Amino acid sequence: MSAARGGRRVLDGIDLSLADGEVTALLGPSGSGKSSLLRLLNRLADPDEGTVRFHGEDVRGLDPLDLRRRAVLVPQLPAPLPGTVAENLSFGPRLAGRDVPEVVRCLARSGLGDEYAERDASRLSVGEGQRVMLARALALEPEALLLDEPTSALDDDAREGIERTLGEIGLPMVLVTHDRAQAARLAGRIVEIEKGRLA
Amino acid sequence: MSVQLSLGELALSLVLVAVAVAVSLWRRADLEKDLGLAVLRSFLQLTAVGYVIQAIFDSDSLLLVVALLAVMVGVGTWTAQRRARSVPHATFPILIALSLAAASTLGVVLALGVFEATPRYLVPVGGIVIGNAMTAAAVALNRLADEVHAQAPRLEATLALGATSRQAAAPLVTQSLRSGMITLIDQTKTTGIVAFPGIMTGMLLAGADPVDAVRLQLVILWTLLGSVSLSALLALSLGYRGFFTDAHQLRELPEV
Structure with a gap:
């Protein structure tokens, strides 16, 4: 696959297959194109050349909304919607026409106590916010998680906590990181990207 | 009731332009x-425009x-889409909005019989309505572009949860709607206190009864709120x- 952004080629001739059930780290310095690659996986963007397949199917043939609920992206920084944490968790399932998610269970899987449910989602620390982003993704009962530098804005303690939680979730993941040690701690497979190419 | 100005009298009002030129020269404002x-x-x-309107009246x-x-x-569409240049493909929405x-709004005031369906009313009222609608559309769309730029990460995070573009953009559209309307609402609130509105001023200068002038001004203000x-x-x-x-992908935003 190849992709351009802002008239600049950010991905060039990427050919990659990710195994189901595995945690894969996309490792590279900032600006290497790893986040751009991640955004192709749930069709927040499309490649200019080439095809992204999910379970063998061209993602352009899938409903993009449904795809994004199956492979849920956790953003680099907390991006809470207005309202409580519980409302944030219910947002995705409600749009999908599903029942209200098990908020407490999603919070627990993300390492948050049930007292967070009624907190104002915009008044949390970055570390707490990132866990809410994780819980919000889990509330969609995804088949896989796409993580975009989930700990880049955190101090070491908070980072260790999130890493532990990620290790316990037990879902296939694609983890974008610039931190080689983190990739080694979390991922079964490390894919290195440099200047838009597989290194 | 009418005011007649000769070209000579018109030229005399240029004296005040001369003051402005003098100020500019003195302060080197260029x-x-x-x-x-x-x-x-x-x-x-x-x-x-005067001749065109005269011809249409005749x-x-x-x-x-x-x-x-x-x-x-x-012309309003062209002007507004130039002002809202940071909004991709804005021409068609603005054209529909203005039309x-x-x-x-003209249909409603005519249907209710507020004005007669004659050129004397339709041309000036239509002009004011279109002018204000143009500004409101441009301000609202520009604000939307600012919001989309500022909130791009949150928009994408919302899309990533399976929201449609309409659902993701809804809060930004609401914010921008407020921006497009608030100027006229504020003007309407303070009208007559901070500034005399133009139509009323014109009618008073032309010798009309103040009550008539006020009523016509109110009709225009309220029509404008709607449009x-x-x-x-x-x-x-x-x-x-x-x-x-x-x-349902956020497009790459053009650099502004």
Whole structure:
């Protein structure tokens, strides 16, 4: 696959297959194109050349909304919607026409106590916010998680906590990181990207 | 009731332009050329419009009125889309917004019999409605572009949860609608206290009864509230799509 952004080629001739059930780290310095690659996986963007397949199917043939609920992206920084944490968790399932998610269970899987449910989602620390982003993704009962530098804005303690939680979730993941040690701690497979190419 | 000004009297009011030129020269503001151009253009444009309106009044043809209003909508659309340059594909939403806002508000005041369906009312009222609708659409769309730029990460995070572009953009559209409408609402609130509105001023200068002048001004202000809100709403409801693809992806934003 190849992709351009802002008239600049950010991905060039990427050919990659990710195994189901595995945690894969996309490792590279900032600006290497790893986040751009991640955004192709749930069709927040499309490649200019080439095809992204999910379970063998061209993602352009899938409903993009449904795809994004199956492979849920956790953003680099907390991006809470207005309202409580519980409302944030219910947002995705409600749009999908599903029942209200098990908020407490999603919070627990993300390492948050049930007292967070009624907190104002915009008044949390970055570390707490990132866990809410994780819980919000889990509330969609995804088949896989796409993580975009989930700990880049955190101090070491908070980072260790999130890493532990990620290790316990037990879902296939694609983890974008610039931190080689983190990739080694979390991922079964490390894919290195440099200047838009597989290194 | 009418006021007659000879060209000579008109020329005398240029004395105050001379004051402005003097100020500009004294403070080296370098505005003399622009002032001259402004005087010349305002004279030529308004004189030309005066003759066009005179011709339309004389013809008493509604077809000509509609044609003139269509030209205003066209020029208004072009002006607004230039101002809202950071909004992709804005022309069509603005065109629809201006046309429908003008047609519906004029239709309502005519249907209710507030004004007679004659060129004397339709041309000036239509002009004011289209002008205000144009500004409201441009302000609202520009605000939407600012919001989309500022909140791009949150928009994408919302899309990533399976929201459609319409659902993701809804809070931004609401914010921008407020921006498009608030100026006129504030003006309407303070009208008569902070500034005399133009139509009333014109009628008073022309010798009209103050009560009549006030009532006509109120009709115009209230008509404008309706047309401006419709215009902003339509421009936004159609215009937000320009920021997204059919696959509910946020487009790359053009550099501003």
